[in-house]
Amino acid sequence: MTEVSLSEADLRNLQRSRGWARFLAVLGFLATVACALGGVAMAVASRTLAVPGGAAIGVGAAAMVVGAIAMGFYGVFTWRYASAVAALQGRQGPALVSAFRNLRYLWTFHVILSGLGLLFTLGSIVATWMGWMPSSAGTGGPPGGG
Amino acid sequence: MGVNPFDPPRTDLEGGAGGGEHAMPAEALRELVGTAPWARWTVWLVMISIPLNVLNAVLTMSKAKTPFEVGSQVGSLVVGLPITIVFLLLYRRYAARAGELAGGEPRAASEVIDAQRSLFKAYGIFAIIALVLVVLMTTLGIVGAMMRGRP
Numbered sequence: 574m575t576e577v578s579l580s581e582a583d584l585r586n587l588q589r590s591r592g593w594a595r596f597l598a599v600l601g602f603l604a605t606v607a608c609a610l611g612g613v614a615m616a617v618a619s620r621t622l623a624v625p626g627g628a629a630i631g632v633g634a635a636a637m638v639v640g641a642i643a644m645g646f647y648g649v650f651t652w653r654y655a656s657a658v659a660a661l662q663g664r665q666g667p668a669l670v671s672a673f674r675n676l677r678y679l680w681t682f683h684v685i686l687s688g689l690g691l692l693f694t695l696g697s698i699v700a701t702w703m704g705w706m707p708s709s710a711g712t713g714g715p716p717g718g719g
Numbered sequence: 720m721g722v723n724p725f726d727p728p729r730t731d732l733e734g735g736a737g738g739g740e741h742a743m744p745a746e747a748l749r750e751l752v753g754t755a756p757w758a759r760w761t762v763w764l765v766m767i768s769i770p771l772n773v774l775n776a777v778l779t780m781s782k783a784k785t786p787f788e789v790g791s792q793v794g795s796l797v798v799g800l801p802i803t804i805v806f807l808l809l810y811r812r813y814a815a816r817a818g819e820l821a822g823g824e825p826r827a828a829s830e831v832i833d834a835q836r837s838l839f840k841a842y843g844i845f846a847i848i849a850l851v852l853v854v855l856m857t858t859l860g861i862v863g864a865m866m867r868g869r870p
Contacts, residue, residue, distance in 0.1 A: 577748050577825040578740040579832075586829075586836045593839035600846050666744040673750035676835065680757035687764040694771045701778045 587658050587672070594655040601648025605641045612637030643686060650679045743828065748820075751831060755817035762814050765807045772799065802845060809838050 615634035657672035743751075776792045783789045813834040819827035 577743045577820075577828045579743050580740055580829065583829050583832050584741070586832050590832075590836040590839045593836075593843040596843050597839065597846065600850075666747065669747040670744060670750060673747050673754075677750050677753045677757070680754045680761065684757050684760045684764065687761055687768070691764055691768050691771065694768060694775055698771065698775045698778060701775065701782060704782075 584661065587661060591655045591658040594651050594658070598648045598652035598655060601644045601651060604644040605648060608637045608641035608644060612641060643682075646682055647679070650675050650682060654679065748828070751828065752817070752821045754831075755814065755821040758810060758814035758817050762807065762810045765803060765810060769800070769803060769807075772796075772803075805841065806838075809834070809841055813838060 612634045615630050615637060619628070619630035619634060654672050654675040657668045657675060660668035661672070773796065776796050780789050780792045783792070813831065816827045816830040816834050820831055
């Protein structure tokens with residue numbers, strides 16, 4: 574494999590990305606807690622409240638739990654990336670390996686989430702087309718096709 | 720220029736290639752190159768998702784029963800599409816540079832790192848805007864509810 578060198582500017586760019594990564598990781602953890610609490614609240618509501626559409630609320634609760642797990646993974650990978658970049662201040666090779674490994678995990682995870690988002694959109698289109706869902710879920714979607 | 724056999728061995732980032740350059744460990748380079756196919760997949764998925772989301776919105780609007788449903792679809796398209804396009808451009812930039820790095824272009828590593836920094840920054844800025852909007856809407860909702868509750 575070709576030998577690659579990192580300049581001081583590259584190391585500065587890595588350090589600059591660290592702050593944003595840490596911020597996004599914290600948001601990911603907060604979103605995990607919010608989604609988990611929302612999912613539990615919806616699950617309880619679907620069982621206890623005698624309202625029409627209880628099954629739909631149950632599906633919503635399951636979606637919130639899946640969202641909590643996804644946000645948790647996102648938070649962990651981003652946090653580990655930021656921590657590895659922080660360790661680079663000591664110019665440690667293993668830290669750079671760890672940073673880029675977590676970056677790869679993030680991209681992999683991003684593709685999985687984008688794929689799921691695309692499937693959700695397709696399902697929403699079919700459901701609306703067939704008249705199963707007169708007012709469908711949101712469109713436009715978050716960045717990444719989700 | 721050949722390699723001087725009397726030079727000390729270059730290791731990781733501790734020695735450096737001189738002139739403020741630091742050799743990247745081969746394993747780190749492999750990991751960075753490993754992001755290239757995933758970035759390419761992301762670009763494809765986002766490109767496919769754009770027309771599908773537009774189709775979904777149009778279908779939903781055609782079956783909408785209230786102006787609110789139509790408005791929410793138009794709103795999500797007006798807000799969601801530009802954001803998705805901005806991220807698509809950033810993903811494309813990363814995927815292109817990572818592809819060059821995978822193709823053996825060593826200078827692309829700097830651009831890959833810069834593209835990743837731009838992505839994290841864009842995510843962060845959009846997250847801040849979203850947070851501000853959520854706080855604003857919640858505050859407006861609470862104030863509205865309090866105003867309606869007054870005798």
